[in-house]
Amino acid sequence: MYVYHWREEQEAAMRASKGTGMTQEQVVNFVNGYYPCYELYTDVLRNGIFGEEKGKQLRLVVGKDRKVKEVHKI
Numbered sequence: 001m002y003v004y005h006w007r008e009e010q011e012a013a014m015r016a017s018k019g020t021g022m023t024q025e026q027v028v029n030f031v032n033g034y035y036p037c038y039e040l041y042t043d044v045l046r047n048g049i050f051g052e053e054k055g056k057q058l059r060l061v062v063g064k065d066r067k068v069k070e071v072h073k074i
Contacts, residue, residue: 008067058071059074
């Protein structure tokens with residue numbers, strides 16, 4: 001997952017601009033606090049949350065560069 005890398009980028013920018021921000025270890029601990037949600041909900045979200053009402057949700061696949069790589073109508 002890119003979320004660790006993305007958060008570290010944000011914190012590095014904050015350290016550069018404001019002189020304060022989370023360390024790499026703090027970033028890992030911060031993201032780890034949310035990681036159970038990724039594990040619990042990712043499959044449901046990828047498959048669609050509207051049940052019988054197919055085609056009402058988009059799934060965007062995002063690359064490490066934060067650009068949309070794929071779009072799936074689900």
